[in-house]
Amino acid sequence: MTATILVTCGHLQRHIGLYRDEIRAHGFDVNVPPLTGQQFGADDMANFLRDADVAIAGDDALGADVLEAGVSGRLRGLVRWGIGTDNVDKPTATRLGLPVFNTPGMFNHEVADLALGHLLNLSRHIHKMDRDVRQGKWTRFEGTSLNGKVSGIIGLGGIGREICRRVRAFGMQAIGCDVVTIPTSALEDVGATQVSFEDILDQADVIFLACALTAKNHHLLNATAFGRMKPGVLIINVARGPIIDETALIAALDSGRVAAAGLDVFEVEPLPAGSLLRCFDNCLFGTHSGSSTAEAIHRTNRASVDIALAMLGVKPDHLLSCNRIA
Known part of the structure; x- marks a missing residue:
């Protein structure tokens, strides 16, 4: 045969x-x-x-x-x-x-590029400006400067380290956490420092998810985690949807604790038509396309x-x- x-x-x-x-x-x-x-x-x-x-x-x-x-x-x-x-x-x-x-x-570089695309869009409201211009409007949105801000990267594998390298190019501080200790030489190469998960929550102005999904990190970003973050934090997920508790994220977006979210992945894919995430124009959505x-x-x-x-x-x-x- x-x-x-x-x-x-x-x-x-x-x-x-x-x-x-x-x-x-x-x-x-x-x-x-x-x-x-x-x-x-x-x-x-x-x-x-x-x-x-x-x-x-x-x-x-x-x-x-x-x-x-x-x-x-x-x-x-x-x-x-x-x-x-x-x-x-x-x-x-x-x-x-x-x-x-x-x-x-x-596709370490490709996923990291997409993550930075979300960051630039959300920090400067590019998707909103494009929408308004197409509708005949001329809206001047007030964005957020990146230079001097702190990026927290959850997952310091190949993708996470490439995100670190890119945010450093924008003048941001790169701190990251991982379940394993990353060699100092690998961190120095991308200008990053390894810290605890709690330090990420306390210090980061932008939080990137770039880790594998495991039984232990399911809903890692939950109501407790969102409550500990800086007010106005940006969340960008190019990893796996279930790492975020979407019900808790919706509440954090509604309260303003999370200023905006860039999501290439979701708990259920494709994103259900009835998802309340669709109500927020400060969210930018993808189609699980980091490698595409x-x-x-x-x-x-x-x-x-x-x-x-x-x-x-x-x-x-x-x-x-x-x-x-x-």
């Missing part, structure tokens, strides 16, 4: 034509089921994985039942496109002996395909330099 690579990640699906002939030249088939939303649910993924030898997945449902269904069929390897792995039941994958790889470091540049997508597609091929025996030593998460 011919081995099959399943592709459910939308970014790779759109460009699969660049890789299909290469994959087939190695003697493998490619299955690209039609994707109408952002990701596939558990039932679809369980059915797809049973008939796949290796899968390249995105934000699809990859819980215990799904992985068990896959391994009960033909599945022998999984590639998680990108860096986020919160949708993968890693303990189950480990128990089943299912190797799972992701592709970290592919042509260059970043291409390099991540290439890396994902290379890992999948390696798991099927094409240059298997390549896996030694890849990031295995289970």
Whole structure:
């Protein structure tokens, strides 16, 4: 039976034509089921994985039942496109002996760029000016200077450190926190200082979220955290939606404790039509698109395909330099 690579990640699906002939030249088939939303649910993924030898997945449902269904069929390897792995039941994958790889470091610069885009828009009301000019108005909004302000970055991995580097270019102080101690040399390279989470809440004029979602940081920014922040703080989330308690954020926006929020991610995606966040014109929304540049997508597609091929025996030593998460 011919081995099959399943592709459910939308970014790779759109460009699969660049890789299909290469994959087939190695003697493998490619299955690209039609994707109408952002990701596939558990039932679809369980059915797809049973008939796949290796899968390249995105934000699809990859819980215990799904992985068990896959391994009960033909599945022998999984590639998680990108860096986020919160949708993968890693303990189950480990128990089943299912190797799972992701592709970290592919878009540190791109996500950091988007975070700074939110900062510049919110601090100078660019999105509001654009809206008013289009409506025939000439509104002069009073913005906020960035020079001398304090940026607090939650998560000092590759993306977080690139945010530090960028805010320093605007004359801001960069302080950050992380669950691990970052080497001094890495912090000095981007002009940042590592502090506690509580210090971020107390000192930051702008708070960026750039950390992975874990069970421990679900709703990290909750009512208590918002209550401790400086009045008028800006919140920018380019990480994962559930790190913020959106009910608490709505209350903080309503009270003015949070002056504005730039959100590329949400607790539920797409953002529900009835979300009260939509009521605030001091919020700037994205579509979970931090990685969405042509260059970043291409390099991540290439890396994902290379890992999948390696798991099927094409240059298997390549896996030694890849990031295995289970």
